Amino acid sequence: MMLRFFVGLFFLTTIFYSSPVFGASVGGPGDGNEKFQPGDMIMHHILDAHEWHILDWKGHAVSIPLPIILLHEGKGLKVFSSSKFDHGKSTHQGYKLVYGKTTSIEFVNEDGSNNVAETAKIWDFSITKNVFSLIFSILILLFVFITISKRYRKNKNKAPSGIQSLLEPIVIFVRDDIAKSAIGEKEYKKYLPFLLTVFFFIFLNNLLGLIPFFPGGANLTGNIAVPLVLAAMVFIITTLSGKKYYWKHIFAMPGVPKPVLLILTPIEIFGVFLKPLVLMIRLFANITAGHIIILSFFSMIFIFGEMSPVAGYGVSVFSGLFVLFMMTLELLVAFLQAYVFTLLAAMYFGMAVEEH
Amino acid sequence: MELVKPDIGLLFWMTTCFILLLVLMKKFAWGPILKALNEREQGIQTALDQAEEAQKQISEATSRVAQILEEGKKEKEKLIKETQIELSEYKKEQQSKINIQMDAQLKSVKDEIAQQKRAAIGELKNTVAELSIDIAEKILKKELENPNQHNSLIMDSVEDLQI
Numbered sequence: 001m002m003l004r005f006f007v008g009l010f011f012l013t014t015i016f017y018s019s020p021v022f023g024a025s026v027g028g029p030g031d032g033n034e035k036f037q038p039g040d041m042i043m044h045h046i047l048d049a050h051e052w053h054i055l056d057w058k059g060h061a062v063s064i065p066l067p068i069i070l071l072h073e074g075k076g077l078k079v080f081s082s083s084k085f086d087h088g089k090s091t092h093q094g095y096k097l098v099y100g101k102t103t104s105i106e107f108v109n110e111d112g113s114n115n116v117a118e119t120a121k122i123w124d125f126s127i128t129k130n131v132f133s134l135i136f137s138i139l140i141l142l143f144v145f146i147t148i149s150k151r152y153r154k155n156k157n158k159a160p161s162g163i164q165s166l167l168e169p170i171v172i173f174v175r176d177d178i179a180k181s182a183i184g185e186k187e188y189k190k191y192l193p194f195l196l197t198v199f200f201f202i203f204l205n206n207l208l209g210l211i212p213f214f215p216g217g218a219n220l221t222g223n224i225a226v227p228l229v230l231a232a233m234v235f236i237i238t239t240l241s242g243k244k245y246y247w248k249h250i251f252a253m254p255g256v257p258k259p260v261l262l263i264l265t266p267i268e269i270f271g272v273f274l275k276p277l278v279l280m281i282r283l284f285a286n287i288t289a290g291h292i293i294i295l296s297f298f299s300m301i302f303i304f305g306e307m308s309p310v311a312g313y314g315v316s317v318f319s320g321l322f323v324l325f326m327m328t329l330e331l332l333v334a335f336l337q338a339y340v341f342t343l344l345a346a347m348y349f350g351m352a353v354e355e356h
Numbered sequence: 357m358e359l360v361k362p363d364i365g366l367l368f369w370m371t372t373c374f375i376l377l378l379v380l381m382k383k384f385a386w387g388p389i390l391k392a393l394n395e396r397e398q399g400i401q402t403a404l405d406q407a408e409e410a411q412k413q414i415s416e417a418t419s420r421v422a423q424i425l426e427e428g429k430k431e432k433e434k435l436i437k438e439t440q441i442e443l444s445e446y447k448k449e450q451q452s453k454i455n456i457q458m459d460a461q462l463k464s465v466k467d468e469i470a471q472q473k474r475a476a477i478g479e480l481k482n483t484v485a486e487l488s489i490d491i492a493e494k495i496l497k498k499e500l501e502n503p504n505q506h507n508s509l510i511m512d513s514v515e516d517l518q519i
Contacts, residue, residue: 047358048366069365101358124365131369138377145385152392157399171389192390193382201377225362229370288359 036306038299040101046219046291047102049129051082054214061087064214066132070095070105071123082126095122133218134226137205145200174199174342182346187353191346194237198230199342206287206334210327221337222287224280231280234345235273242352279344286337290330297322485514 044053052064065083072078078093085097094115096108105126107118127135148164155161160168179188179195205226208216220226248254250268252261297319305312488510 043358048363124363125368126365127369128363128365130363130366134366134369134373138373141377142380142385145381145389149385149388149392152389156392157396168393172393175390175393193386194378196386197374197378197381201374223363223366224360225366226370228362229367229374233374284360 036299036302038296038303041299042292042295043101045217045295046222046288048218048223050085050097050103050105050126051087052129052132052214063087066129067127068095068105069125069127071125072107072118073121073123075121094118129218130220130223130226133205133208133215133220136215137201137208137220141197141200141204170200171196178339178343178346182343183350183353187349188346190241191237191349194233195342195346198233198345199338202230202283202341203335203338206337207331209287209291210330210334219288219291222284222291224284227280227283227341230283230341231276234279234348235276238276238348238352239272241349243355245355246352275344275348279341283337283341286333290326290333294323294326294330297326481514484517485511488514 050068051066054062054064056062065081068078068080068082068084070078078095080092082097084090084092085095088097088099088103091108091112094107096106096112098104098106098114105119105122105124107115107122109115144163144167148167151161151164155164159165174196175188175192178199179192182188183191202221205220209219209221211217250272251265253264253268256264301312301316301319304315489507492507492510
């Protein structure tokens with residue numbers, strides 16, 4: 001963990017120091033002669049995109065086009081394929097795909113310059129790489145668990161078999177060791193479907209993120225929006241299920257003198273919001289850091305390769321081994337983060353429903 | 357800062373899709389799975405309880421069988437003892453009955469013999485008396501007129517014989 005921290009810190013600083021370079025190079029496909037920019041490459045991989053870039057082939061980008069859905073105030077809903085943009089080279093109905101650290105859509109004037117006023121009116125609901133990955137993972141979850149639930153209905157009171165016996169211990173683990181132990185025998189059943197869904201959603205998407213090629217590789221759980229929504233749900237559920245005891249401990253901690261309460265109560269109120277915030281940042285930072293480290297090791301091959309091909313080949317051996325090591329570690333992290341998120345959510349629910 | 361700036365599109369899709377996932381999973385997956393798990397666990401628990409109960413009953417039955425066997429053994433010994441006692445008593449009783457019977461028979465035989473003897477003696481006496489009378493008659497026919505005098509005279513002499 002120490003090693004990971006330092007390596008992560010090192011590469012994060014590298015990225016920040018090299019940030020002026022981001023702007024200069026758009027990292028867009030098509031211009032093959034420029035210098036390799038590890039920061040660009042890494043950001044491109046961990047951020048979202050409007051097309052699923054697979055590789056560059058003889059100077060041309062090969063990517064899977066994704067649907068663009070734009071809600072343009074005053075112009076209504078626009079739906080078309082991202083292939084219409086031709087990797088940013090052409091405009092479609094006045095819209096242009098702009099490559100930065102991430103891809104964004106701008107509304108352009110006749111002369112091709114950005115129409116800032118109109119661009120601000122665009123609500124981008126496109127099925128981006130991350131949205132595609134989200135829907136894909138949801139379909140996998142639904143398919144797998146509905147198949148299993150059918151088998152439970154068919155093989156009633158029989159020993160589990162196949163994928164059922166693979167996932168059953170995890171379901172029981174979440175039920176007994178997370179929900180039951182953190183919330184308590186009386187109330188846990190109400191929160192169990194949410195906790196199970198969150199656990200398997202995070203776990204599956206962490207794992208999908210480790211697969212380097214389509215349909216995996218999107219950094220979904222490491223995208224701030226996803227932990228944000230999950231943490232917000234935890235916050236809403238915690239707040240809605242808060243009982244008298246919970247609120248009393250926030251606004252008027254029993255057994256504490258009044259003057260101290262003046263300090264304590266604001267801290268407690270702050271804590272109510274801080275808890276889900278920390279939940280969000282932990283998941284986001286852990287997964288993103290993992291991706292950055294692995295990509296950094298890959299980048300080293302190309303950095304040294306630009307100096308001399310021999311150095312590139314030499315470093316590739318060590319990079320490969322390090323990446324293998326990190327990937328193995330990330331497998332553990334994938335489970336661990338799903339576990340930690342679910343456990344903390346369960347503990348917050350437990351605190352909210354606690355009674356004395 | 358793109359890294360920590362949530363994208364409105366992803367926020368929207370994440371919220372709607374996740375809520376949809378939650379609802380569908382709750383209805384079609386977690387509900388039946390958790391129910392089945394619960395039922396199976398209860399089933400296993402009941403089976404275990406029943407097995408334990410059966411074990412208990414078996415051990416109880418075994419001990420009862422042993423007890424019954426023990427009781428039977430005792431009963432048998434008691435019966436044998438009783439029978440032996442009865443048998444010896446019966447033997448004694450029979451023996452004494454036979455003895456009594458034999459005694460009785462012996463006595464009646466003796467009585468009869470005595471009676472026969474007495475009768476024979478009586479008859480003998482009578483015969484002797486008659487014979488004597490006849491003899492005396494024949495002797496005294498010529499000497500005495502009253503046969504009765506002779507008769508008593510003879511009777512007296514016969515009594516004096518003391519057989």
